Amino acid sequence: MTTLDDSEPVIDKDGVRLTVEDAVATVTLTHPAKRNAQSPALWRALTEAGRSLPGSVRVVVLRGEGKSFSAGLDRQAFTPEGFDGEPSFLDLARGSDEDLDAVIGEYQEAFTWWRRSDLVSIAAVQGHAIGAGFQLALACDLRVVAEDVRFAMRETSLGLVPDLTGTHPLVSLVGYARALEICATGRFVHAEEAERIGLANLSVPAEDLDAAVRDLTAALLAAPRDAVTETKALLRGVQGRSYEEQRAAERAAQARRLRDLAGIGD
Numbered sequence: 001m002t003t004l005d006d007s008e009p010v011i012d013k014d015g016v017r018l019t020v021e022d023a024v025a026t027v028t029l030t031h032p033a034k035r036n037a038q039s040p041a042l043w044r045a046l047t048e049a050g051r052s053l054p055g056s057v058r059v060v061v062l063r064g065e066g067k068s069f070s071a072g073l074d075r076q077a078f079t080p081e082g083f084d085g086e087p088s089f090l091d092l093a094r095g096s097d098e099d100l101d102a103v104i105g106e107y108q109e110a111f112t113w114w115r116r117s118d119l120v121s122i123a124a125v126q127g128h129a130i131g132a133g134f135q136l137a138l139a140c141d142l143r144v145v146a147e148d149v150r151f152a153m154r155e156t157s158l159g160l161v162p163d164l165t166g167t168h169p170l171v172s173l174v175g176y177a178r179a180l181e182i183c184a185t186g187r188f189v190h191a192e193e194a195e196r197i198g199l200a201n202l203s204v205p206a207e208d209l210d211a212a213v214r215d216l217t218a219a220l221l222a223a224p225r226d227a228v229t230e231t232k233a234l235l236r237g238v239q240g241r242s243y244e245e246q247r248a249a250e251r252a253a254q255a256r257r258l259r260d261l262a263g264i265g266d
Contacts, residue, residue, distance in 0.1 A: 007019035007020065007021045007026075010049075010052050011045060011048060011049050011052060012030075013045055014039075014041040014042050014044065014045040015029055015030050015031040015036065015038075015039070015041070015042040015045065016028070016029065016030065016042055016045035016046055016048075016049055017030050018049040018052060018053075020053070020054060020057060022056065023056055023057060023058040023059060023221055024057065024058070024059050024060075024061065024217055024221075025053055025057045025059070025060045025061070026060070026061045026062075026063065027046070027049050027060060027061070027062045027063070028062075028063050028064070028065060029042070029062075029063070029064040029065060029069070029070055030065050031065075032064070032065040032066025032067070032068075033066075034071070034074065035066065035067070035068040035070065035071035035127070035128055036064040036065070036066065036068060036069065036070040036071065036133070037070065037071050037072065037073065037074035037075075038070060038072065038073050038074060038132045038133070038136075039073075039074045039076075039077065039083055039086075040077075040083065040086050040107065041083065041086070042110075043106075043107050043109075043110035044110070046110035046111075047109045047110045047113070050110075050113030050114070050116075051113075053119075057119065058118075058119065058120065058220070058221060058225055058228075059119065059120050059121070059122065059217050059220050059221060060114065060119055060120075060121045060122070060140075061121075061122050061124060061213055061217065062114070062121060062122065062123045062124065062136070062137075062140055063123075063124040063213075064125075064126070064127075064133075066127075067126070067127045068126070068127035068128040068129075068133075069123070069124075069125045069126055069127055069128065069129045069133055069136075069137065069149075070128070070129060070130070070132065070133025070136055070137075071128045071130050071131075071133060072128075072130040072131030072132045072133045072134070072154065073131055073132045077089045078090065078158075104163055107164065108163070108164055108165050110136075110164075111135060111136060111139040111164050111165040111166075112139070112165060114139040114140045114141070115139070115140075115141060115236070117229055117232050117233045117236065118225075118229055120141050120142065120220050120228065120232065121139075121140040121141045121142070122140060122141070122142045122143070122144060122213055122216060122217065123136070123137040123139075123140040123142070123143045123144070124144050124209055124210070124213045125137050125143055125144070125145045125146065125149050125151075125200075126145070126146035126148060126149060126206055126209055127146070127148055127149065127150065128150050128152075129149060129150065129151050129152075130150070130151075130152045130154055131152070131153060131154045131155055131162075132164055134151050134152060134153055134166060135153075135162060135164040135165060135166030136164070137151070138165075138166045138169040138170055138173075139164075139165060139166070139169070141232070142201045142216070143194075143199065143200045143201055144200070144201060144202045144203075144204065144209065144212050144213050144216060145191050145194055145195070145200040145202070145203050145204075145209075146191065146203075146204065146205065146206040146209045147191045147203055147204065147205055147206060148191070148206055149190065149191045149194060149200075149203075150188045150189075150190060151182075151188065151189040151190075151194060151199060152182075152186055152187060152188050152189065153166070153170075153182055153183045153186060154186045155183070155186075156183060156184055156186055157186045162183060167179070167183075170182070170183070172239065173197075173198045173199055174197045174198055174199060178197060191203040201216075202216070226257065226260060227257060230253045230256065230257060231253075233253070234246075234249055234250060234253055237249060
């Protein structure tokens, strides 16, 4: 198995490349000279990547070329000229609440599909994962990090809040108090701490990052797809259920699996 960058790209534009090989897709951020800084065009390409996945894909690997996963939002967004063909963020701020809400909602779409129940997504994170880069890593189900990783939520230092879907998974992973401290201070979280507090599933030397992701991908593919899908749905639903409701959900899911294994329809 490879990290799939040698496959023929399905999408290769605006700093995003999607390749697919059998049950594994790889989404690569491809602007290493800018430390994979993010823009609205990149977000649209990420959204398109999610919509372009074949039904055969079970695991999606997200990675960044170069020394950094993603240094966050391209600061050009805050200049009066913004990006070519795009309204600047300053222009967006002058719009109505409804228009601004719709635009931010569109940006968030790039961060939402990674947790689909029929997929398992893995972020392979090295170097900087700042702001929007941190939130993109948090959008994935699992995170494997290099020992040089530096997570930080810097939005508050800019007078903003994290708004690209990162707050929910961050609190789920590390708890409210630690999430507040990380976001409000904007400090760096390094690999050892990230693994210790649950931000990272695994920390490895930078040179071993791709191999570690390959091994994890192979382990995920070893189990039957339907069993993984049902298990993921069970775990994702825990926060919204009581203990008794979760027991009932477990029974219903297991009944479906047993009937499927026995070849008995619902």
